[in-house]
Amino acid sequence: MWVRQAFFRWLIPAAVVLPLWLVVGWIVFGANPWALLWVLVSAPIVFIGQIVLTLLIRARGTVRTDRAVSWTDLGVIGAWHVLIIALGVFDGRWWWPTLAVTVAVGVAAFCTSLSQLWREARPSSFLLRTSDGVGYIPPAPEPASGRVDPDVLIVRENRPPTP
DSSP states (O other), rough: OOOHHHHHHHHHHHHHHHHHHHHHHHHHHOOOOOHHHHHHHHHHHHHHHHHHHHHHHSHHHHHHHTTSHHHHHHHHHHHHHHHHHHHTOOTTTTTEEEEHHHOOOOOOOOHHHHHHHHHHHHHHTTOOTTTTSEEEOOOOOOOOOOOOOOOOOOOOOOOOOOO
């Protein structure tokens, strides 16, 4: 649980640290001047993507109550962060394949975060609807044991016969 909570706290600083790492990596590893063009294009995309992912994750009720991301978030977004860090190394032999995988994993992270949010935000099965579209909560099922709690008062509605 502490790993997921730590990753939850890492999401907002990651929006600044990861794009900054791309710039620092370009300087430290002595990449060519054309790589600066890719840094100037990819750093804002990483910043905006990380902010959007953070908002999608923090919009979920389970994440807000536990203050921890899901294991799926940890795996997919963690892999995306590792790939962004690898991009900052700027090794020409594997930089382009790493960029392609980073983009694919970034899109997968967005899709998984969106699907988890959608799954948690959809209406629950406890609310049923009549043919007129009126929503209602069905009554609780009768206890199978037949034992009645003396502190519980059950009031049954008598419906008039339909003409």
